[in-house]
Amino acid sequence: MISLRIPRDQLAERVRERFGGELRRAGTFAQIGMLGAVACLEAAPRASSLGVLWCSTHGAREAAEAALAEIAGGEPVMPFTFVATQPHLLATLLAQRGIPVTRAAFVHVAPPEWPVLLDLARAWLGTCEAVLLGYVEEGQPHRSDWRLLRKETTSSG
Amino acid sequence: MASFVRAAALQSAWPAGDDWMQRAEAMATSVATSLRQKADLPASIPCLVGSSSYFIGAKEADPAMDLRPPAEFAAQLARWFGVSGPVMAVNTACTSGVTALSLARDMVESGAAPQVLVLGVELANRLTSAGFAALGLLSPTRARPCDAARDGLALGEAFAAIVVSGSGEWRIAGLSLEVDPAGLAAPAANEEVIARAMRAALAAAGWKEVDLLKLQAGGSPDGDLAEARAVRSVFASPPRHLVSFKGEIGHTLGASGPAELALLLDALARGVVPPTAGFSRPDPEIGFEPKAGDGRTVRRVLFNLAGFGGHVASLALERK
Numbered sequence: 360m361i362s363l364r365i366p367r368d369q370l371a372e373r374v375r376e377r378f379g380g381e382l383r384r385a386g387t388f389a390q391i392g393m394l395g396a397v398a399c400l401e402a403a404p405r406a407s408s409l410g411v412l413w414c415s416t417h418g419a420r421e422a423a424e425a426a427l428a429e430i431a432g433g434e435p436v437m438p439f440t441f442v443a444t445q446p447h448l449l450a451t452l453l454a455q456r457g458i459p460v461t462r463a464a465f466v467h468v469a470p471p472e473w474p475v476l477l478d479l480a481r482a483w484l485g486t487c488e489a490v491l492l493g494y495v496e497e498g499q500p501h502r503s504d505w506r507l508l509r510k511e512t513t514s515s516g
Numbered sequence: 517m518a519s520f521v522r523a524a525a526l527q528s529a530w531p532a533g534d535d536w537m538q539r540a541e542a543m544a545t546s547v548a549t550s551l552r553q554k555a556d557l558p559a560s561i562p563c564l565v566g567s568s569s570y571f572i573g574a575k576e577a578d579p580a581m582d583l584r585p586p587a588e589f590a591a592q593l594a595r596w597f598g599v600s601g602p603v604m605a606v607n608t609a610c611t612s613g614v615t616a617l618s619l620a621r622d623m624v625e626s627g628a629a630p631q632v633l634v635l636g637v638e639l640a641n642r643l644t645s646a647g648f649a650a651l652g653l654l655s656p657t658r659a660r661p662c663d664a665a666r667d668g669l670a671l672g673e674a675f676a677a678i679v680v681s682g683s684g685e686w687r688i689a690g691l692s693l694e695v696d697p698a699g700l701a702a703p704a705a706n707e708e709v710i711a712r713a714m715r716a717a718l719a720a721a722g723w724k725e726v727d728l729l730k731l732q733a734g735g736s737p738d739g740d741l742a743e744a745r746a747v748r749s750v751f752a753s754p755p756r757h758l759v760s761f762k763g764e765i766g767h768t769l770g771a772s773g774p775a776e777l778a779l780l781l782d783a784l785a786r787g788v789v790p791p792t793a794g795f796s797r798p799d800p801e802i803g804f805e806p807k808a809g810d811g812r813t814v815r816r817v818l819f820n821l822a823g824f825g826g827h828v829a830s831l832a833l834e835r836k
Contacts, residue, residue: 430643435649444647448700464606482622
């Protein structure tokens with residue numbers, strides 16, 4: 360299990376340290392998620408098939424507000440600004456690194472429903488060797504919490 | 517335990533209105549009324565909402581409002597449907613609705629819920645339109661799926677609802693969700709990833725052939741061609757019926773799974789495979805053309821979706 364708290368002014372530096380440079384086409388939300396997800400995966404044996412199920416309350420809200428501000432100001436939305444509003448791209452970024460993502464879903468969910476996600480992750484273990492379950496939130500600090508479930512670990516929660 | 521699509525309903529054309537929330541509520545009420553004529557909705561039913569825009573349109577209409585969490589959007593929709601079970605808002609861009617359907621299937625087949633309400637909701641907003649325009653994906657005129665003159669997507673809006681249950685007319689025989697590693701940089705899904713999704717759904721169903729293929733085809737020059745190549749690699753000859761709905765209702769993004777499924781199942785219930793709106797001139801590179809006809813004998817359906825960022829879905833459905 361990985362639980363990262365990333366001061367806002369350290370995000371870019373932490374990304375460069377871990378990935379050896381910028382994550383191309385990754386918005387802030389995806390970068391926060393990638394830092395935790397990759398750290399969690401590196402701490403465990405590699406799975407041959409991986410489900411990725413992650414959630415957030417607000418998702419890529421800062422990027423959405425930036426894009427809305429561009430529109431309100433009469434500016435055309437820049438491609439990267441729009442790409443950064445898409446929280447699901449975290450799974451694509453993981454797949455891009457050679458991680459065998461065989462199923463992925465990003466959900467917005469209120470905290471009372473979090474147990475439903477754990478049940479869903481366990482159900483995915485019927486077809487995935489491991490499931491990466493995450494919670495990502497922009498803030499001060501940013502938050503990136505991840506847990507890797509494998510078939511043999513589900514009974515212990 | 518098997519899972520089924522028990523009922524479906526759709527609103528894809530609704531008059532414009534000044535108040536975003538009132539318009540959303542009116543569409544929700546209309547779809548809920550239509551759905552309740554086909555299936556009971558117990559108050560405790562979970563509600564999974566597939567969407568990529570949520571309150572964005574409301575925020576555009578009222579810039580002073582806070583951008584509220586998407587889960588609140590899902591909860592609001594559930595209230596308009598008169599249900600109070602667990603709610604989640606699913607966002608995998610254009611495959612959001614079918615990803616929500618996949619989670620609903622998990623819940624039904626694991627015994628966590630006897631039935632689940634899946635909504636696909638995408639309402640017009642400037643951010644999405646501007647984003648797709650910025651990426652150069654839109655047609656200046658209209659969507660022409662599989663047509664030689666196709667020149668891009670046309671966005672549409674939809675409010676669709678589906679009930680996934682342990683019984684019904686259409687069994688979910690297979691469902692594959694794939695992620696294309698090159699999806700961030702490519703203008704369209706990779707043909708090999710589309711083919712892999714189709715093969716996985718067919719293998720889960722235990723099929724080699726289908727009676728009907730619902731194409732993703734949205735009129736994108738690259739996207740339609742990639743899907744056509746995938747279809748030709750998966751099937752020795754194209755299925756006897758092929759249809760795309762994006763010339764009719766546009767690309768409804770996160771709603772497209774439930775919306776196009778509702779259109780398809782309604783047409784098949786009426787005994788028809790509808791023609792593909794926007795198609796008129798075959799493209800030799802595509803190598804096949806949409807085929808309408810008699811839907812009464814259609815039993816096995818494969819349903820393709822592909823979305824921004826490389827998320828690809830293929831769903832196998834069998835009529836009991």
